[in-house]
Amino acid sequence: MKQTILALMLFFYILSAKTQTTWNCGSFTCTVPDTNVVCNTNSTCILTCTITNTSCCESINCNQVIDSLYTLPMGWYVTMCNPNGCFPTTTTENTFIVPPSGSVTAKFEIHAGSNTGNADVRVKFLDAANSNNGVTFHIVGNTGTGTENLENSNVSLYQNFPNPFTTATAIKYNLDSPNGKLVITDVKGNIISEHKLNTTVGEININENLPSGVYYYALYTKDKLIASNKMVVQ
Numbered sequence: 001m002k003q004t005i006l007a008l009m010l011f012f013y014i015l016s017a018k019t020q021t022t023w024n025c026g027s028f029t030c031t032v033p034d035t036n037v038v039c040n041t042n043s044t045c046i047l048t049c050t051i052t053n054t055s056c057c058e059s060i061n062c063n064q065v066i067d068s069l070y071t072l073p074m075g076w077y078v079t080m081c082n083p084n085g086c087f088p089t090t091t092t093e094n095t096f097i098v099p100p101s102g103s104v105t106a107k108f109e110i111h112a113g114s115n116t117g118n119a120d121v122r123v124k125f126l127d128a129a130n131s132n133n134g135v136t137f138h139i140v141g142n143t144g145t146g147t148e149n150l151e152n153s154n155v156s157l158y159q160n161f162p163n164p165f166t167t168a169t170a171i172k173y174n175l176d177s178p179n180g181k182l183v184i185t186d187v188k189g190n191i192i193s194e195h196k197l198n199t200t201v202g203e204i205n206i207n208e209n210l211p212s213g214v215y216y217y218a219l220y221t222k223d224k225l226i227a228s229n230k231m232v233v234q
Contacts, residue, residue: 021187021214026133027060028053028098030125042114047137048107051125053098061128064106066092067136068122071225075113078121082106095128120225122189136189157219157227160206164232168207173219175200180221187214197221206231 020033031050053060064082072078077089082096083104098104108123126134158172171182180197182204192215195204210233218228 023135023187024054025125025127025135027055027127027130028062028125028133030135032137043112045110045112046107047110047123048105049125050103050105051098052103053100056101058100060098061095062098062104062106063093063095063126063128063131063134065124065126066108066121067124071120073113073115075115077111078123079109079111080107080123081109137187155219155221155226157217157229159229160217160231164234166234167209168205169231171204171206171217173197173202173204175219175221177221180219180226182217182219184208184215184217187216 020031022029022031029052031052032048051062064080066078066080069078079089080087080091080094082094083106084094084096086109087094096104096106106125110121122136124134124136155176156174160169160171162169173180173182175197178198178200182195182197184192184194184206186192192210193208197204212233215231215233216228217231219226
């Protein structure tokens with residue numbers, strides 16, 4: 001199995017190291033280095049999360065869930081592992097125990113086949129006693145034959161500039177047809193805004209007064225995910 005790459009976003013290339021992020025979910029914290037994960041075909045990428053029980057005296061039962069597999073290239077699949085073991089593709093939810101003030105590691109494995117395409121997956125961790133306590137990761141990936149394929153096509157998504165930014169930033173794009181959209185989400189996969197793209201070449205100006213934090217933007221054409229990227233609001 002390939003070495004562990006941490007984060008959440010499927011597809012091509014090996015993930016570079018990022019500053020880790022911790023979410024406080026009430027009864028536990030969930031720590032990952034980043035929510036961007038990228039895979040090569042015929043390999044395995046891994047999203048690893050460290051779950052830490054914030055209670056000094058009581059254990060918690062933590063649900064690990066493959067919530068939604070919106071799209072996956074043919075031959076690709078997602079599995080999960082936790083202290084109870086690793087599970088087959090038919091298992092989409094399992095509960096493990098985190099001892100008082102203890103930490104455990106759980107992960108989602110993205111198994112990439114030989115086919116290329118786009119992926120959109122949502123996974124999460126929840127407190128079994130209170131489903132309102134939890135964290136959801138929206139894994140979005142862009143494939144093809146890597147960035148070389150993307151650059152040689154008529155479709156591209158550029159890094160927003162400036163990045164990081166405070167009040168406004170701009171995102172340039174190229175499409176193969178005037179039928180697309182740009183979707184901005186937060187780190188938990190919640191949609192912040194959608195922008196319809198009616199031209200094949202353009203620029204979207206973002207000035208939505210977003211709170212400080214990490215956000216993701218994804219380019220879709222004909223309802224298919226093409227590319228995604230990360231931006232930071234200071």
